[in-house]
Amino acid sequence: MKIKIPIGAIAEPGSSVATKTGSWRTEKPEYTGEKPCTGCQSCVRACPEGAVTVEDKHFVVDLDFCKGCALCVAVCPIKGLSMEEEVR
Amino acid sequence: MAIAAKQERRVIEGSMAVAEMVKRCRPHVVSAYPITPQTHIVEDISEFVADGEMQCEFINCESEFSAISICLGASATGSRVYTATSSQGLLLMTEVLFNVSGLRLPILLTCANRAVSSPLSIWNDQQDSIAMRDSGWMQFYGEDNQEVADLHLQAYKIAEDHRVLLPVMVCMDGFILTHAFEPVELPAQEDVDAFLPPYQAVAKLDPQQPITMGAFADPNYYMEIRWQLEYAMQQAPAVIEQVAAEFEQTFGRPGLHALESYRTEGAETIILGLGSMLSAIKDTVDELRAEGEPVGAIKLRWYRPFPRQQLIEALRGVKRVAVMEKDISLGMGGAVCADLRSALYDLDQRPAITGFVVGLGGRDITNRTVRACYERVQRGPGENIWVELDEDLLDPDMLRAWKQQWE
Numbered sequence A: 001m002k003i004k005i006p007i008g009a010i011a012e013p014g015s016s017v018a019t020k021t022g023s024w025r026t027e028k029p030e031y032t033g034e035k036p037c038t039g040c041q042s043c044v045r046a047c048p049e050g051a052v053t054v055e056d057k058h059f060v061v062d063l064d065f066c067k068g069c070a071l072c073v074a075v076c077p078i079k080g081l082s083m084e085e086e087v088r
Numbered sequence B: 001m002a003i004a005a006k007q008e009r010r011v012i013e014g015s016m017a018v019a020e021m022v023k024r025c026r027p028h029v030v031s032a033y034p035i036t037p038q039t040h041i042v043e044d045i046s047e048f049v050a051d052g053e054m055q056c057e058f059i060n061c062e063s064e065f066s067a068i069s070i071c072l073g074a075s076a077t078g079s080r081v082y083t084a085t086s087s088q089g090l091l092l093m094t095e096v097l098f099n100v101s102g103l104r105l106p107i108l109l110t111c112a113n114r115a116v117s118s119p120l121s122i123w124n125d126q127q128d129s130i131a132m133r134d135s136g137w138m139q140f141y142g143e144d145n146q147e148v149a150d151l152h153l154q155a156y157k158i159a160e161d162h163r164v165l166l167p168v169m170v171c172m173d174g175f176i177l178t179h180a181f182e183p184v185e186l187p188a189q190e191d192v193d194a195f196l197p198p199y200q201a202v203a204k205l206d207p208q209q210p211i212t213m214g215a216f217a218d219p220n221y222y223m224e225i226r227w228q229l230e231y232a233m234q235q236a237p238a239v240i241e242q243v244a245a246e247f248e249q250t251f252g253r254p255g256l257h258a259l260e261s262y263r264t265e266g267a268e269t270i271i272l273g274l275g276s277m278l279s280a281i282k283d284t285v286d287e288l289r290a291e292g293e294p295v296g297a298i299k300l301r302w303y304r305p306f307p308r309q310q311l312i313e314a315l316r317g318v319k320r321v322a323v324m325e326k327d328i329s330l331g332m333g334g335a336v337c338a339d340l341r342s343a344l345y346d347l348d349q350r351p352a353i354t355g356f357v358v359g360l361g362g363r364d365i366t367n368r369t370v371r372a373c374y375e376r377v378q379r380g381p382g383e384n385i386w387v388e389l390d391e392d393l394l395d396p397d398m399l400r401a402w403k404q405q406w407e
Helices: A042-046 A071-075 B014-024 B039-050 B064-076 B087-092 B094-102 B127-131 B145-159 B189-195 B222-251 B275-290 B308-314 B335-344 B367-378 B396-404
Strands: A027-031 A052-054 A059-061 A081-085 B007-013 B029-031 B057-059 B081-085 B108-113 B138-141 B168-173 B181-187 B259-262 B269-273 B295-300 B302-304 B320-325 B352-357
Touching (some): A027 A059, A042 A052, A042 A071, A071 A081, B014 B039, B014 B108, B014 B181, B029 B039, B029 B064, B039 B057, B039 B081, B057 B064, B064 B087, B064 B094, B081 B087, B087 B127, B094 B222, B108 B145, B138 B145, B145 B168, B145 B181, B145 B189, B145 B222, B168 B275, B189 B222, B222 B302, B259 B308, B308 B335, B320 B335, B320 B367, B335 B352, B352 B367
Parallel strands (some): B029 B081, B081 B108, B108 B168, B269 B295, B269 B320, B320 B352
Antiparallel strands (some): A027 A081, A052 A059, B007 B181
């Protein structure tokens, strides 16, 4: 979502979804596939941006908002995630 | 031209003239911290409020940082707001000055121009406001107390125009103007009310309709918001000229046009300056004209926005410009000179522009000062030339370097 900027950059409530924190990231978290995901949701609870979801034991990250903080990688009990370099 | 507006002519101090005009502009909130030489302005306003002559919240505070922060908050609620300061006080406001312009709050601030420390000086130069040139505030300079008072009235109307919505700094030379008694014509309240209607904010803080002002902007938004600011600065000249013309029609005195040209017809040399030094410059132009010298003067009323187009027009065909200014961007020279050179750089034919640093820390600018600058530019161009240093106070190396500027 993009918002048109009014004079003085006045923001209505709820407009923080327009702030794409994903632009801060240098590395992104990825499921390595080496070990089966247990669906424990630890990564979902750890994500400070609410950018991670797990559906049917399948790790999904919204890269518009993932800052690349790697908390999900750190908390994964089976060490099934890793940070991968991104190139623009 | 028949002027219908009634005026009251009084001999008053410059600070009082500003206070009287601000009173007529009906600000809702005034917050300021005392600092020489600005103090008399807000002292006078606080008396008006205490005596019931002004319906306004006068908020005392513990520093200039607080004063401008209070002003920011008050303006964000849709109020008309006023403050005044000088020198270190303006520098202490710096962080909030940038916030005020970014939030597009049309606050009016009087800068009673004073030198900055160190060394400590309470006397006049224009280093304080010039140092704030990148803050997104419009800056207007007045030559005498009548002009300074009139600038305040026009400044609110310009700042609050929805095509502009930028804060504005009216700059008046400390002591030279703030403490000088001069005859000043003050407009009647009903004429001011007709000229300056109540401020209509585009958005304001209201608990019933919550909004965020000054929100976080990530790299996807920041540049566009800064461009809005620059675009507003680019729109401002047309609005200022319009308000100046309306002011002249209503009150019959010169409006806030970018420049005042003085005896420039046929002039080969122009002496350009800001503020009260124009009285010495004009006086010297009269002397030099009487001696047959083709010289004129230009007064720069706007510094931000910088009146590039008006200067190109006014300086067409001129051979030499001497810029006299009471500030120094250390390591480069006077800021106004650098801006003027930049403004004219793309022209095929442009005058030789020489920058003179004069009057720092209250050093008097006399006809002799102006004449020294005039004679220096006749001998060829130069830059960052300091005028009337005391040779006895300089060690030999520094004295030699300074004297080379005058060869």
